Amino acid sequence: MNGNELAESRGLPRLAGKIKRALGPAGVFFRGFLEHPRMVGAIAVSSPAVVKAMLEPVDWANTKLFVEYGPGVGTFCQPVLDRLPGDGELLVIDTNPLFIDYLRKTIKDSRFHAVLGSAEDVEEIVKSIGHEKADYVLSGLPFSTLPDGIGARIAAATQRVIRKGGAFLTYQYTGAAREYSKRYFSRVDTSRVWANIPPCTLAWGWQD
Ligand SMILES: C[S@@+](CC[C@H](N)C(=O)[O-])C[C@H]1O[C@@H](n2cnc3c(N)ncnc32)[C@H](O)[C@@H]1O
Structure with a gap:
């Protein structure tokens, strides 16, 4: 034997x-x-308090394409799908095949697209599913630990892909993502959620 x-x-x-x-x-x-x-930059998924606060300012009725970078195991995916209108779509992009396979197996919704790739290529990926622009981009990326230069390239591509009136939504334990938003978006709202391990900084960079 x-x-x-x-x-x-x-x-x-x-x-x-x-x-x-x-x-x-x-x-x-x-x-x-x-x-x-x-690349993952966190040992635990985001808390329900972070999900609720982050999604609060979104104008769901006018959202046709919502993009998420770094969905991990999909903590935000079902809450986003629950709020999206019937003709809205959710596109998630992650570099980790373990997470993309998991999401494809567990989320069965025709409005959901899971792409294995990097957020740097968001413009190309958005075009590949038939859109020119995104209404909102949500990021769970660990900007402070990404390889040199990647964070700036992602923030610049994000600024180009979001339509007027849309926003870049970020949450992170450090202020790194908020600083990128300040560099690329003219108006940035911020908040802090304590009910998360560890507490987390939220930022909304508005495309005016
Ligand atoms: C902190 S975890 C995400 C946590 C999750 N969104 C949550 O709310 O619990 C960061 C994620 O970013 C992904 N990631 C890292 N670099 C990336 C990149 N360049 N493009 C897309 N995803 C990336 C990682 O694979 C991981 O899934």
């Missing part, structure tokens, strides 16, 4: 499956962090 057969006979795969299911999305997210700590 080889090692696998021995494990099988002892019921180990079933136990591993049970542990994975019990951990659910939090387990998938933590695995993503262990494999790519600098």
Whole structure:
């Protein structure tokens, strides 16, 4: 009997499956962090308080395309889909295949597009699903730990892709994302949510 057969006979795969299911999305997210700590930049998903506060100022009735960078295991995805009108679409972009596979398997909504790629290429990706502009872009990217130059390229491309009246929504433990918004958007509102591990800085960069 080889090692696998021995494990099988002892019921180990079933136990591993049970542990994975019990951990659910939090387990998938933590695995993503262990494999790519600098790209993921957080050990836990955002709290419901962050999700609610971040999405509050969005004009949902006039949202045709909502883009999210770095959805991870989709903490924001269902809340966004719940608020989007029937003809609105949600496009998420993440560099991690573990997360994109997970989202494609768990979210079954015809308004949802999950793309494996980098936020730097947002303009091309938006065009690939038949749009010219996005109404809103939400970012969970860890701007302070991204490789040199990537943060500025992402912020510049985001400024070009958002329509007039739309906004760039960011949340981060540090103020790095807010500083990029200030550089690329003329008006930036900010807030702080304490009910998150750790507490988090929110910013809305408006395209005036
Ligand atoms: C802090 S985690 C996201 C947390 C999640 N949105 C939440 O609310 O819990 C950061 C995410 O950004 C992704 N990421 C990092 N660099 C990226 C890039 N250049 N383009 C798109 N996604 C990226 C990571 O794979 C990870 O999913």
